[in-house]
Amino acid sequence: MSRIHLLSPRLANQIAAGEVVERPASVIKEILENSLDAGANKVDVEVEQGGVKLMRIRDNGSGIEKNDLSLALSRHATSKIRALEDLEAVGSLGFRGEALASISSVSRLSLTSRQAEQDNAWQVQTEGRDMEAILEPAAHPEGTTVEVKDLFFNTPARRKFLKTEKTEFRHLDEVVKRLALSRFDVAFQLRHNGKVIHQLRQADSEIEQERRVASICGSAFIDNALKVDVAAEASGLRLWGWVGLPTFSRSQADLQYFFVNGRMIRDRVVTHAVRQAYADVLYHGRFPAYVLYLELDPALVDVNVHPTKHEVRFRESRLVHDFLFRTLHRMIADMRPQDQLPSSAESQSGQNSSELGLQSPAVATEQNYEQGRMAFRQNAPSGPSVGQTAGFAGANYASSNPSIHQVREQVSGYGALHPDQNAEAASDVQGHESDKCPPMGYAIAQLHGVYILAENEQGLIVVDMHAAHERIVYERMKQSFEEDVVRSQPLLVPLSLAVSDREADCSEEQSQTFKRLGFELARMGEETLVVRQVPVSLAKGNIEQLIRDVLADMLVYGESKRIEQHINELLATMACHGAVRANRQLTLPEMNALLRDMENTERSGQCNHGRPTWSQMSMSDLDKLFMRGQ
Numbered sequence: 001m002s003r004i005h006l007l008s009p010r011l012a013n014q015i016a017a018g019e020v021v022e023r024p025a026s027v028i029k030e031i032l033e034n035s036l037d038a039g040a041n042k043v044d045v046e047v048e049q050g051g052v053k054l055m056r057i058r059d060n061g062s063g064i065e066k067n068d069l070s071l072a073l074s075r076h077a078t079s080k081i082r083a084l085e086d087l088e089a090v091g092s093l094g095f096r097g098e099a100l101a102s103i104s105s106v107s108r109l110s111l112t113s114r115q116a117e118q119d120n121a122w123q124v125q126t127e128g129r130d131m132e133a134i135l136e137p138a139a140h141p142e143g144t145t146v147e148v149k150d151l152f153f154n155t156p157a158r159r160k161f162l163k164t165e166k167t168e169f170r171h172l173d174e175v176v177k178r179l180a181l182s183r184f185d186v187a188f189q190l191r192h193n194g195k196v197i198h199q200l201r202q203a204d205s206e207i208e209q210e211r212r213v214a215s216i217c218g219s220a221f222i223d224n225a226l227k228v229d230v231a232a233e234a235s236g237l238r239l240w241g242w243v244g245l246p247t248f249s250r251s252q253a254d255l256q257y258f259f260v261n262g263r264m265i266r267d268r269v270v271t272h273a274v275r276q277a278y279a280d281v282l283y284h285g286r287f288p289a290y291v292l293y294l295e296l297d298p299a300l301v302d303v304n305v306h307p308t309k310h311e312v313r314f315r316e317s318r319l320v321h322d323f324l325f326r327t328l329h330r331m332i333a334d335m336r337p338q339d340q341l342p343s344s345a346e347s348q349s350g351q352n353s354s355e356l357g358l359q360s361p362a363v364a365t366e367q368n369y370e371q372g373r374m375a376f377r378q379n380a381p382s383g384p385s386v387g388q389t390a391g392f393a394g395a396n397y398a399s400s401n402p403s404i405h406q407v408r409e410q411v412s413g414y415g416a417l418h419p420d421q422n423a424e425a426a427s428d429v430q431g432h433e434s435d436k437c438p439p440m441g442y443a444i445a446q447l448h449g450v451y452i453l454a455e456n457e458q459g460l461i462v463v464d465m466h467a468a469h470e471r472i473v474y475e476r477m478k479q480s481f482e483e484d485v486v487r488s489q490p491l492l493v494p495l496s497l498a499v500s501d502r503e504a505d506c507s508e509e510q511s512q513t514f515k516r517l518g519f520e521l522a523r524m525g526e527e528t529l530v531v532r533q534v535p536v537s538l539a540k541g542n543i544e545q546l547i548r549d550v551l552a553d554m555l556v557y558g559e560s561k562r563i564e565q566h567i568n569e570l571l572a573t574m575a576c577h578g579a580v581r582a583n584r585q586l587t588l589p590e591m592n593a594l595l596r597d598m599e600n601t602e603r604s605g606q607c608n609h610g611r612p613t614w615s616q617m618s619m620s621d622l623d624k625l626f627m628r629g630q
């Protein structure tokens with residue numbers, strides 16, 4: 001007797017549903033994507049009991065023709081592709097023709113639709129083992145409504161995996177938010193148990209778009225984010241969106257939205273590039289916040305690598321990595337205090353004021369930075385000393401080495417750095433009533449030897465003088481380090497490394513990169529490398545580990561910034577020791593010189609450890625504290 005038989009269509013669909021339909025949120029994702037693919041510019045979502053009891057999605061898209069209705073519910077039925085070639089440059093969100101079949105096999109589904117040219121609407125429902133569809137006339141405006149009731153009613157094993165109503169709704173809401181961020185030109189409404197959760201109108205202008213981002217990601221995000229829009233003409237890549245200031249970091253990676261050609265994805269090449277762009281400015285263990293859109297030729301991305309299409313594969317991942325890193329890195333480096341300060345007109349209207357009255361990147365961070373800061377202050381020696389660098393946590397590969405201390409000449413107490421600027425600043429102070437006030441204003445006092453108080457157009461600025469000076473010194477050291485050729489020294493005993501042949505190939509391909517950074521590497525066999533020369537500054541570090549990590553990065557991400565990072569860590573340590581200490585009295589001209597340097601230094605909004613260096617209290621914030629004008 002034959003033991004092999006064909007599965008019924010319903011069972012086959014239920015099995016397939018395992019991949020796409022995990023919970024109400026996945027149903028919403030599939031159905032909303034269909035609405036967007038149908039060209040809708042308005043979608044209403046209504047759910048009950050976290051979506052488990054009911055999900056109703058109505059759109060004003062192109063609708064489905066009567067004869068296509070039952071087909072829409074069958075497996076492998078789609079209007080979006082016809083041939084394999086179409087897949088290579090697919091522009092729609094869906095194309096697998098599985099979603100409706102899967103969803104209808106594990107719920108009570110009805111699909112009602114009307115196309116513009118039809119006199120009335122039609123509705124289809126599926127019932128019974130073989131999923132024959134029942135077709136009936138119905139009343140419905142142009143567009144489509146999908147109603148999904150009692151999810152998993154016939155698959156108890158799956159129903160058991162559902163979480164509480166609240167949790168299921170949270171997932172579902174997240175899906176709606178992502179889709180709402182992916183299409184500003186579409187109006188979205190979400191209601192849960194009769195209550196309106198989101199009511200988002202079409203957002204065409206930049207202001208409307210920012211309003212939508214604020215209502216989805218919180219207004220603190222948009223207040224602490226900068227707009228990006230950069231296109232690389234040669235490669236046809238464009239990156240736009242909003243990146244959070246480094247000081248608006250999160251304890252989790254929960255505010256990271258990345259869209260590739262309108263599709264929200266998670267991708268390690270992307271995550272890595274972004275993390276690296278923030279590397280030098282983010283407080284340890286914190287995550288940047290961003291809403292970013294990458295647009296590129298669809299032929300350069302493969303979206304068919306995952307059933308729910310959460311992942312993509314870039315055909316030129318190195319190009320993408322490089323573009324993202326460069327764009328964001330530059331952007332972050334170029335952030336200046338003046339970009340973050342509201343214009344005086346804005347601050348007067350009190351638009352950005354927060355509860356506590358502090359308006360600056362510092363406000364938005366939930367983290368208490370005090371700990372790290374105190375540690376630096378209290379253990380700080382009074383001046384730079386060579387031996388101090390060695391034990392610094394974080395500089396694993398680095399060690400102290402006299403050669404690098406040549407840059408030390410640049411590190412000294414503040415006043416000594418800029419004799420001429422001081423003179424200028426001093427005269428500025430006298431004449432500043434008439435001149436335009438610089439963004440960081442003019443110093444008025446030093447508080448407890450730790451903070452500089454300054455007056456600017458908006459009100460009061462408070463600067464952590466050590467943190468600010470540390471960044472300035474660090475950026476200068478990095479710059480002079482880059483301008484100098486990296487000095488390298490031969491190893492007394494060349495270091496031999498056993499590697500895989502892929503790693504060995506990679507080291508050969510990247511030999512120029514290694515050379516530029518002061519390494520001399522040669523391949524001695526299929527799987528052996530020998531290191532003959534290393535940068536002087538890293539000579540005492542764990543070279544073997546560093547080379548291995550760098551090769552691993554290069555294989556996965558196409559490049560590695562580890563060597564630079566370790567050199568930077570070493571410089572950062574030195575900068576920390578070289579920066580002005582607490583309890584050192586500064587004169588007003590010295591303080592003003594520091595403020596002017598902050599305006600002109602890359603990344604000056606954060607110290608080398610990612611903590612904020614300054615904070616603004618606007619006049620309206622102060623007025624609020626004293627209830628003036630209320």
Ligand code: ADP
Pocket residue numbers: 030034035038059061062063064072073077078079080094095096097098099100101144
């Ligand atoms: P896919 O989206 O992968 O094509 P689905 O099972 O999600 O597969 O949908 C099947 C087909 O039903 C789609 O290709 C589309 O033609 C049609 N369809 C589904 N939802 C809608 C809608 N809201 N508006 C218009 N057509 C729709």
Ligand code: MG
Pocket residue numbers: 030033034094095097099100
């Ligand atoms: Mg679909």
